Amino acid sequence: MDNFGVRDVVTDPPCGEGDLGHPLPDSPYAVSVALPHWEHVIGYEEGAPKVLDKLRTGYPRFFVPRIVRQLEIQCLSEIGAGSDELCSIYPDEITAERCAGYIRERTDGWPVRTERLHDKGVVAVVFPAQIHRVAADYWRYCGEGISARHATFLLGQGECRQGEGLDARAELRDGIAKDCGQGSQDVFLFSSGMAAVSAVHRALNAFAPGMRSVQFDFPYVDVLRTQREMGDGNVFFPIGDADALRELRQLVESDSPPCGVYCELPSNPLLRSVDLPAIAEITRPFGIPIVVDDTVATNLNVDVFEYADIVTTSLTKYYSGKGDVLAGAVTVNEASPLSAKFRVALADGNGDKSLWDEDAITLLENSRDYHQRMERINETTPRLVNWLETHPAVERIWYPAGETRQCYDMVRRPGGGYSGLLSLLLRDAGNNSAKFYDALEICKGPSLGANFSLACPYMFLAHYQELDWCESLGLSRWLIRVSVGLEDFTDLRDRLERAFAAIGH
Numbered sequence: 001m002d003n004f005g006v007r008d009v010v011t012d013p014p015c016g017e018g019d020l021g022h023p024l025p026d027s028p029y030a031v032s033v034a035l036p037h038w039e040h041v042i043g044y045e046e047g048a049p050k051v052l053d054k055l056r057t058g059y060p061r062f063f064v065p066r067i068v069r070q071l072e073i074q075c076l077s078e079i080g081a082g083s084d085e086l087c088s089i090y091p092d093e094i095t096a097e098r099c100a101g102y103i104r105e106r107t108d109g110w111p112v113r114t115e116r117l118h119d120k121g122v123v124a125v126v127f128p129a130q131i132h133r134v135a136a137d138y139w140r141y142c143g144e145g146i147s148a149r150h151a152t153f154l155l156g157q158g159e160c161r162q163g164e165g166l167d168a169r170a171e172l173r174d175g176i177a178k179d180c181g182q183g184s185q186d187v188f189l190f191s192s193g194m195a196a197v198s199a200v201h202r203a204l205n206a207f208a209p210g211m212r213s214v215q216f217d218f219p220y221v222d223v224l225r226t227q228r229e230m231g232d233g234n235v236f237f238p239i240g241d242a243d244a245l246r247e248l249r250q251l252v253e254s255d256s257p258p259c260g261v262y263c264e265l266p267s268n269p270l271l272r273s274v275d276l277p278a279i280a281e282i283t284r285p286f287g288i289p290i291v292v293d294d295t296v297a298t299n300l301n302v303d304v305f306e307y308a309d310i311v312t313t314s315l316t317k318y319y320s321g322k323g324d325v326l327a328g329a330v331t332v333n334e335a336s337p338l339s340a341k342f343r344v345a346l347a348d349g350n351g352d353k354s355l356w357d358e359d360a361i362t363l364l365e366n367s368r369d370y371h372q373r374m375e376r377i378n379e380t381t382p383r384l385v386n387w388l389e390t391h392p393a394v395e396r397i398w399y400p401a402g403e404t405r406q407c408y409d410m411v412r413r414p415g416g417g418y419s420g421l422l423s424l425l426l427r428d429a430g431n432n433s434a435k436f437y438d439a440l441e442i443c444k445g446p447s448l449g450a451n452f453s454l455a456c457p458y459m460f461l462a463h464y465q466e467l468d469w470c471e472s473l474g475l476s477r478w479l480i481r482v483s484v485g486l487e488d489f490t491d492l493r494d495r496l497e498r499a500f501a502a503i504g505h
């Protein structure tokens with residue numbers, strides 16, 4: 001049995017070579033995992049057993065938690081599956097059928113079926129091992145698969161407090177609604193940020209069948225993937241500048257207008273903000289919805305509801321802070337002319353029951369100090385950015401206060417800050433980046449918004465198969481993304497200093 005809960009990853013980050021695979025935080029439900037060296041990231045991306053075998057956990061949409069794997073094996077045996085069959089477990093029929101449909105559409109006649117496990121109340125999607133990659137893609141894009149806590153319970157090792165779960169979801173909805181000034185009935189909870197995004201995407205496709213979506217500026221990897229893989233196609237404006245606005249206007253006024261416009265405020269990883277008033281001026285007369293993802297800024301720092309019809313948030317990040325639960329929210333703008341339609345579309349299906357009881361209870365508990373944490377992060381990060389900007393080893397820093405700041409400021413709340421995510425590029429990056437990263441004494445792995453600072457070679461981790469394409473759009477492969485946590489400014493600066501020393505600065 002694995003030992004958890006021993007190491008405080010804030011004060012003692014597992015960042016050395018021997019720490020590969022350490023859960024971040026030190027919990028069986030950690031959503032991040034230590035990839036302390038640049039080579040580990042490459043090994044992870046290439047599926048190298050010497051890296052994968054060491055991972056005690058991983059980001060749950062990308063790395064099926066080991067406890068969920070155990071449940072899969074048990075389910076396969078219970079349903080008498082063939083030796084060449086595998087399965088993914090979903091919490092209910094609706095999500096399982098969606099997964100099965102996705103796999104069937106992309107594979108040529110392979111048998112894919114769903115099997116209800118009556119004693120467990122969950123549904124297995126069973127497929128031949130040969131097409132496991134397609135099933136893994138769906139698991140990743142839709143983020144609706146069963147959670148590690150749920151699997152633990154079904155294996156008889158955890159609890160399920162249904163009544164408290166119901167209360168926790170209600171309290172979460174109330175809290176989010178209060179923070180962003182919307183009604184509780186307009187907040188919908190999901191099992192991940194991507195589950196929230198894909199629910200909105202399904203709604204948009206249902207409202208305007210056959211119409212493409214627009215992605216305005218370069219977003220978080222799976223937000224673009226989902227639009228490309230599901231629905232009726234996507235028009236991508238990788239840089240959301242004045243030229244893109246002009247093209248957007250042409251598209252909106254054409255005879256094939258988009259079903260909706262997606263943007264992030266600010267974007268991940270370049271921390272750029274789009275001109276929301278300008279987009280709204282173009283789309284509103286045509287009733288085309290604007291979908292804004294406020295995950296990186298958080299709803300405490302920005303209020304995008306003057307322009308957004310609907311907002312998606314990965315609660316996995318700042319809202320949780322602890323990094324031990326995956327969750328997402330969709331908030332409908334009650335003033336949007338489309339609000340009634342969105343409410344109906346989002347309440348349909350599995351609704352917020354998809355955030356499992358124990359995950360909701362954990363998230364609620366984690367969110368208690370959300371306001372204080374954001375205040376601290378808003379304060380530490382700009383100090384670090386100011387220091388890094390003048391550092392001789394640094395070529396360029398990306399931070400919302402420096403990138404398209406006027407666009408961010410247009411929706412910044414009074415007293416709101418610029419949050420905790422920055423990206424940096426070193427001078428002579430090809431030679432220095434891996435050395436610097438390897439020497440950096442903070443947690444290193446996927447995710448952001450955790451209470452502990454977290455760095456990663458973001459492009460290698462998220463875009464390994466398309467690095468050249470990304471570079472053609474202005475995203476250097478050597479980008480190092482840093483999510484600032486609750487540590488002291490001086491502590492973090494000292495840790496960065498030592499990494500700079502490793503590259504001769």
Ligand code: PLP
Pocket residue numbers: 061143192193194195220223264268293295296313314315316317326327328447
């Ligand atoms: N939106 C943004 C901006 C993100 O950065 C992420 C994840 O990193 C997501 C959505 C997806 O959230 P989740 O991983 O909780 O599904």
